[in-house]
Amino acid sequence: MSAAIDFYFDFSSPYGFLAAQKIEALARKYGRAVDWHPVLLGVIFKETAMAPLTEIPLKGDYSRRDFARSARFHGIDFRMPSKFPIPSQAPARIVLWLKGRDPAFAVRVAKALYRAYFLGDVDISDPEQAIAVAVKEGVNANEARTAIAEPAVKEQLKREVEQAMARGVFGSPYIIVDGEPFWGVDRFEQIERWLATGPF
Amino acid sequence: MSAAIDFYFDFSSPYGFLAAQKIEALARKYGRAVDWHPVLLGVIFKETAMAPLTEIPLKGDYSRRDFARSARFHGIDFRMPSKFPIPSQAPARIVLWLKGRDPAFAVRVAKALYRAYFLGDVDISDPEQAIAVAVKEGVNANEARTAIAEPAVKEQLKREVEQAMARGVFGSPYIIVDGEPFWGVDRFEQIERWLATGPF
Numbered sequence: 001m002s003a004a005i006d007f008y009f010d011f012s013s014p015y016g017f018l019a020a021q022k023i024e025a026l027a028r029k030y031g032r033a034v035d036w037h038p039v040l041l042g043v044i045f046k047e048t049a050m051a052p053l054t055e056i057p058l059k060g061d062y063s064r065r066d067f068a069r070s071a072r073f074h075g076i077d078f079r080m081p082s083k084f085p086i087p088s089q090a091p092a093r094i095v096l097w098l099k100g101r102d103p104a105f106a107v108r109v110a111k112a113l114y115r116a117y118f119l120g121d122v123d124i125s126d127p128e129q130a131i132a133v134a135v136k137e138g139v140n141a142n143e144a145r146t147a148i149a150e151p152a153v154k155e156q157l158k159r160e161v162e163q164a165m166a167r168g169v170f171g172s173p174y175i176i177v178d179g180e181p182f183w184g185v186d187r188f189e190q191i192e193r194w195l196a197t198g199p200f
Numbered sequence: 201m202s203a204a205i206d207f208y209f210d211f212s213s214p215y216g217f218l219a220a221q222k223i224e225a226l227a228r229k230y231g232r233a234v235d236w237h238p239v240l241l242g243v244i245f246k247e248t249a250m251a252p253l254t255e256i257p258l259k260g261d262y263s264r265r266d267f268a269r270s271a272r273f274h275g276i277d278f279r280m281p282s283k284f285p286i287p288s289q290a291p292a293r294i295v296l297w298l299k300g301r302d303p304a305f306a307v308r309v310a311k312a313l314y315r316a317y318f319l320g321d322v323d324i325s326d327p328e329q330a331i332a333v334a335v336k337e338g339v340n341a342n343e344a345r346t347a348i349a350e351p352a353v354k355e356q357l358k359r360e361v362e363q364a365m366a367r368g369v370f371g372s373p374y375i376i377v378d379g380e381p382f383w384g385v386d387r388f389e390q391i392e393r394w395l396a397t398g399p400f
Binding site: 061 | 247389
């Protein structure tokens, strides 16, 4: 099997949510695994002097329309959360903590957290609500509560974000295939060609 | 024939250049005309507090790579100009002036100007170099020189930009089909579905 595809995403990112629904089928088709990396756009935006899409004049209105239309275009259920954007430390820490134990299970919980936010309007920035989602997947509530507050887990997330930025990650989703970076769910056709034919 | 597709673009925009190579074939396929609107991202970015892509940390390096890769993906020749970005008043005024006389000819000149910048590395922000490109298409040099400096033409461009912003235009290319806005050459699949099936 070739190297895994690196999938960087923020739990608050609508396009990240859409990409999360598609990345595994695409990778599987080309015999690749996916390495899921939750990151914090809030931290990254400070470095790049960028702002959340919906807070930019003109672009904000367009983005809200495009989130929903892009979801329909890809045949993915989507509901704009009532609280947006959100800080995503709590779900990101849960997933990183689980990843250290069982990467496949961490992905399952990551997808459940994304669905809770973008389908169920659950405020996963609230640690207790994020934990409740994880518990439904079989996570122990007290262990999750401890992990979210654990200095080692906090440090792990900080390191993930720093490493992501060192690799050039500035948005979500951001996908790296054999060193080649692709930003956005609208780059999936290019990713597929890269996987199929190699560099073009 | 249904209403024309509104195509907003800045002469300094690589993705606008790519879209300009594709928009007419797409429109023709669905029996649509294209109304070409040169705009000034420099003016629009002041309103939206945005910056040229290549000047944003991290995003800048990615963008340069993505311009070239997207061109290859679409099978379009492309060469990053040595001077980038450029103010695009001169080519925009030439095209708007010609549009008032003969819209089809204005499109021909617009495409020649885009090719000169993104294939020939001609600095079309320089009025004399932009005029030289137009002259090769059959424009009279002295008339073009007068038009670029004409208060009425300047006013016309200012109005185009204001009207574009009033319609929500914040980037290039920006395409409006029957009131529905699409930003980016990477929205062409969605535009095509909209043209084929109507709202989805």
